[in-house]
Amino acid sequence: MIVNGKHYRTIWPNPENRTEIIIVDQRKLPHLFVTETLRTVEDAITAIKEMHVRGAGLIGITAGYGIYLAALAAPDNCFDKCIKKNSTELGNSRPTARNLKWAVERVCRAMETVNTPEQKRKIAFQEANNIADEDVFFCRQIGKHGLEIIRKIRNQKKGKTVNILTHCNAGWLAFADYGSATAPIYAARDAGINIHVWVDETRPWNQGAKLTAWELQQEKIDNTLICDNTGGHLMQHGLVDLVIVGTDRTTHTGDVANKIGTYLKALAAYDNNIPFYVALPSSTIDWTLDNGMEIPIEQRTGEEITTITGMDNNNSISTISLAADGTQAANYSFDITPARLITGLITERGIVAAEKNAIHNLFPEGGQINRQEQGIS
Numbered sequence: 001m002i003v004n005g006k007h008y009r010t011i012w013p014n015p016e017n018r019t020e021i022i023i024v025d026q027r028k029l030p031h032l033f034v035t036e037t038l039r040t041v042e043d044a045i046t047a048i049k050e051m052h053v054r055g056a057g058l059i060g061i062t063a064g065y066g067i068y069l070a071a072l073a074a075p076d077n078c079f080d081k082c083i084k085k086n087s088t089e090l091g092n093s094r095p096t097a098r099n100l101k102w103a104v105e106r107v108c109r110a111m112e113t114v115n116t117p118e119q120k121r122k123i124a125f126q127e128a129n130n131i132a133d134e135d136v137f138f139c140r141q142i143g144k145h146g147l148e149i150i151r152k153i154r155n156q157k158k159g160k161t162v163n164i165l166t167h168c169n170a171g172w173l174a175f176a177d178y179g180s181a182t183a184p185i186y187a188a189r190d191a192g193i194n195i196h197v198w199v200d201e202t203r204p205w206n207q208g209a210k211l212t213a214w215e216l217q218q219e220k221i222d223n224t225l226i227c228d229n230t231g232g233h234l235m236q237h238g239l240v241d242l243v244i245v246g247t248d249r250t251t252h253t254g255d256v257a258n259k260i261g262t263y264l265k266a267l268a269a270y271d272n273n274i275p276f277y278v279a280l281p282s283s284t285i286d287w288t289l290d291n292g293m294e295i296p297i298e299q300r301t302g303e304e305i306t307t308i309t310g311m312d313n314n315n316s317i318s319t320i321s322l323a324a325d326g327t328q329a330a331n332y333s334f335d336i337t338p339a340r341l342i343t344g345l346i347t348e349r350g351i352v353a354a355e356k357n358a359i360h361n362l363f364p365e366g367g368q369i370n371r372q373e374q375g376i377s
């Protein structure tokens, strides 16, 4: 998307040196827009684990390029063994987002179609690029389909501003470009529909405060940052017309894993009869899990809760402590929203009910490919 008037993706091969992958280092946003160069698979693993990059789509793309970087370094005489080791480490770098393992498996499958290590390195680069380019296309399609939801609400409101609430960052910073939850918002802006976005700060990493509010500001979309506990109050007072969030993993039965706090927003939306949509590319669907409660929930360090990082009065990025020394903190990074609380899923192929038959009808090949590959009937 546009940053200071220039177009960027979140990740791209260095045009001068294709053995290098460049990312936007999101840890310093919104105060500093800096890039980082990944040269090894270890660099990619660190970038994912330490959230230099984050968001299911972008984690997947980074992992795809990570396998490419591993292939570049793998000696010819132990190529397959090295790739297998690196695939496992990369695939385990964060547990919840489905896109991570999906991208690793996809690039490894592509390498199996050719014979020599040199051919494998070349096809790994091509497939990693394909994943990134498809991500951009899929997010644009999600925007196209999600726009119709916003347009319908605008018509019901007779042209008045549509108020949308979103949680965390499922924007262009969570993908290669456009984002999932933000794609319909950008499409509505382009269609001339008046919108306003309530942005959940999204404790403890503050993806909303640091990333979504900044993204929307850069894109000149009216938005208001709110504490995570405010959304229910706004819904009760008719100030939210629609909730759109992203997801890190959605079961083929429609249960959704997303940033911690999403479930509470879904409960409040359900109680106030407000449409609650989840925007996702099909790469996020887990075709092997029926019950969302079985999705692994990442637990991160307590320091993310007991401290906060931002820009101080000297324009320096610094971290300060919020809680007393020795405070024990539990940092669950995701929660599960059951399908029954979800109005619909906005995918690259259209809007679908959060229900097994509907999802399989829209993606008949998805279930077959994923289940067959994993030996599940």
Ligand SMILES: CSC[C@H]1O[C@H](OP(=O)(O)O)[C@H](O)[C@@H]1O
Pocket (backbone or CB within 6 Å): 054, 055, 056, 057, 167, 168, 169, 170, 171, 174, 180, 207, 245, 246, 247, 248, 258, 259, 260, 333
């Ligand atoms: C749909 S990708 C964005 C998704 O990922 C975020 O988690 P994290 O920032 O920890 O990677 C959050 O769950 C967003 O909805």
